[in-house]
Amino acid sequence: MALAPVNGRIRLVIDTDAHNEIDDQFAIAWALLSQDRFQIEGVYAAPYSFAQHREPMLRVYELMKAGREAEISGDLVMYVDWVHNFLNEGIDPHQLPLVGPEEGMERSYEEIHKIYELLGVDATGKVFRGSPGYLSSLDEPIRSTAVDHLIERALASNDEPLYVAAIGALPNVASAILIEPEIIKHIVVLWTSGYPSCFNLSNSPSFNLVQDVLASQLLYDCGVPLVYLPGFNVGAQLSISEPEMVAWVKGRGAIGNYLYQLYVNNPINALRGVDDHYGRSWVIWDLINFAWLLNPDWVPSQLVRAPRLTDELYWAHDSRRHWMREAYAVNRDAIFRDFFTKLENAQ
Numbered sequence: 001m002a003l004a005p006v007n008g009r010i011r012l013v014i015d016t017d018a019h020n021e022i023d024d025q026f027a028i029a030w031a032l033l034s035q036d037r038f039q040i041e042g043v044y045a046a047p048y049s050f051a052q053h054r055e056p057m058l059r060v061y062e063l064m065k066a067g068r069e070a071e072i073s074g075d076l077v078m079y080v081d082w083v084h085n086f087l088n089e090g091i092d093p094h095q096l097p098l099v100g101p102e103e104g105m106e107r108s109y110e111e112i113h114k115i116y117e118l119l120g121v122d123a124t125g126k127v128f129r130g131s132p133g134y135l136s137s138l139d140e141p142i143r144s145t146a147v148d149h150l151i152e153r154a155l156a157s158n159d160e161p162l163y164v165a166a167i168g169a170l171p172n173v174a175s176a177i178l179i180e181p182e183i184i185k186h187i188v189v190l191w192t193s194g195y196p197s198c199f200n201l202s203n204s205p206s207f208n209l210v211q212d213v214l215a216s217q218l219l220y221d222c223g224v225p226l227v228y229l230p231g232f233n234v235g236a237q238l239s240i241s242e243p244e245m246v247a248w249v250k251g252r253g254a255i256g257n258y259l260y261q262l263y264v265n266n267p268i269n270a271l272r273g274v275d276d277h278y279g280r281s282w283v284i285w286d287l288i289n290f291a292w293l294l295n296p297d298w299v300p301s302q303l304v305r306a307p308r309l310t311d312e313l314y315w316a317h318d319s320r321r322h323w324m325r326e327a328y329a330v331n332r333d334a335i336f337r338d339f340f341t342k343l344e345n346a347q
Contacts, residue, residue: 002161002188002225003188003225003226003227003303003323003324003325005292005296006163006293006296009036009037009038009039010037010038010039010163010293011039011041011153011157011160011161011162011163012031012038012039012040012041012162012163012164012165012293013040013041013042013043013044013149013150013153013162013163013164013165014027014028014031014040014042014043014044014165014167015044015046015130015146015150015164015165015166015167015168015170015172015173016028016043016044016045016046016108016112016167016168016286017045017046017047017048017104017105017108017167017168017169017208018045018107018108018109018111018112018115018168019048019104019107019108019110019111020048020050020104020108020168020207020267021266021267021268022259022262022263022266022267022268022282022284023167023283023284023285023286023287024108024111024167024168024286025111025115025258025259025262026259026284026286026287026339027165027167027284027286027287027289027290028043028112028115029115029118029119029255029259029343030287030290030338030339030342031165031290032115032116032119032121033119033342033343033346034290034294034342037293037294038290038293040126041126041153041162042126042127042128042146042149042150042153043112043123043126043127043128044127044128044129044130044146044149044150044172045105045106045108045109045112045127045128045129045130045146046105046108046130046131046166046168046169046170046171046172047101047102047104047105047108047130047131047132047133047134047168047169047171047211048099048101048104048105048108048168048169048207048211049098049099049100049101049103049104049211050098050099050271051098051099051100052210052211053079053098053271054096054098056075056076056079057079057082057083057093058093058094059076060072060076060079060080060082060083061079061083061086061093064080064083064084064087065087075202075204075205078205081272082271082272082273083273084273085272085273085274086273088273089273089275091273093273096270096271098271101131101132101133101134101211102132102133105129105130105131105132106129108130108168109127109128109129109130112127113127114258115255118253118254118255118258119254119255119346128144128145128146128149129144129145129146130144130145130146130147130171130172131144131146131147131171131172131175132144133171134169134171134211134212134214134215135171135174135175135212135214135215135218136214137214138178138214138218141174141175141176141178141179142171142175143175143179144172144175146172147172147175147176147179150164150172150173150176150183151176151179151180151183154176154180154183154186154187155180155182155183155186157186158186161186161187161188161225162186162187162188163187163188163190163293164187164188164189164190165190165289165290165293166189166190166191166192166208166289167191167192167208167285167286167289168208169207169208169209169211169212169215169216170191170208170212170215170216170218170219171212171215173189173215173219174212174214174215174218174219175215177218177222177224178218181222184222184223184224184225187224187225188224188225188226188227189219189224189225189226189227190226190227190229190289190292190293191208191219191226191227191228191229191289192208192229192230192231192235192285192286192288192289193206193207193208193209193216193230193231194206194208194209194230194231194232195230195231195232195233195315196230196232196233196234196326196328197228197230197304197306197307197315197317197326198304198315199232199233199315200314200315201314202312202313202314203309203313203314203315204313205232206231206232208231209309209313210313213309213311213313216309217308217309220306220307220308220309220324221306221308223322225324226306226324226325227292227301227324227325227326227327228324228325228326228327229288229289229292229299229326229327230326230327231285231288234288234327234328234329234330235283235285235286235287235288235327235330236283236285237329237330237332238283238284238285238287238288238330238332238335238336239281239282239283239284239332240263240281240282240284240336241277241280241281241282242263242264242277242280244336245259245260245263245264246260248336248340248343248344249263249340249343252343252344252346252347253343253346253347255343255346256343263282264277266282287335287336287339288327288330288335291330291335291338292327294338295334295338297331298330298331298334298335299327299329299330299331300327300328300329300330301325301326301327301328302325302326302328303323303324303325303326304323304324304325304326305317305318305319305320305321305322305323305324306321306322306323306324307321308321
């Protein structure tokens with residue numbers, strides 16, 4: 001069964017918005033340090049953009065500057081803490097650089113190469129540019145070298161499935177499925193985003209999900225074998241503090257030093273007006289995909305009916321829907337111990 005936990009060596013491709021913050025770099029490094037288990041056939045650059053935050057963030061900023069915080073409600077509430085930080089630090093959010101998706105994809109492409117280089121792993125023929133943007137219609141998939149490679153590798157073997165670790169928005173994966181639906185029989189998609197399907201909450205805060213809603217909806221509707229790894233409440237447990245970074249990551253070769261520098265210079269901190277690490281931790285969300293592949297016991301999961309993702313970004317349930325596998329917990333310590341050990345052994 002395609003959704004059963006995996007044994008043996010795994011054919012794998014990774015679809016990643018590797019430059020949007022710092023968790024992708026940790027995850028790619030862990031995967032490249034786990035090639036005794038993973039046969040990594042390609043890494044695809046996915047687009048990303050924080051531009052969708054601009055309008056609501058500026059709306060909250062103007063309301064709070066005017067002393068009208070009581071008028072902030074709904075999805076705008078998530079920006080209140082950010083704007084408090086801006087006001088406290090004297091930051092004007094109008095000046096924040098929020099790149100578009102095409103530039104985000106290109107930056108991700110370059111970042112993937114950087115992780116390969118820091119680990120001394122040859123990236124020749126392994127890294128591919130993906131979509132410069134998001135789906136505007138299910139009738140208009142976006143062709144790219146990443147999409148062509150995914151289709152080719154998916155159809156290359158009838159015996160061993162190709163696992164697709166998707167750790168960003170989904171235009172590459174969705175486009176490949178739309179262009180060649182036959183690959184549904186040959187791939188298993190692992191995706192981290194959103195809330196557990198049993199939660200009656202809007203998925204609007206989920207960065208991976210909201211950037212390309214059509215692609216996200218397609219993933220749940222098309223019948224592709226899916227291992228869904230909720231970010232909120234599940235992957236969110238994969239947090240790490242700066243003292244832990246100093247103790248077990250910094251100084252562990254070029255890659256360890258780079259991951260530490262990313263941690264203390266996280267671009268998301270600038271977006272949220274944060275300028276210190278005192279008493280803080282950061283979630284390395286994307287480790288969850290590779291944790292389930294390396295040891296399913298680290299990410300307990302169960303079979304559930306795939307929900308439908310509504311246009312309002314809520315889950316809708318129907319007992320006649322196909323099955324998917326969904327994670328409900330993580331063994332945070334076991335996952336980080338494996339990551340730290342592989343960093344140490346790679347020096």
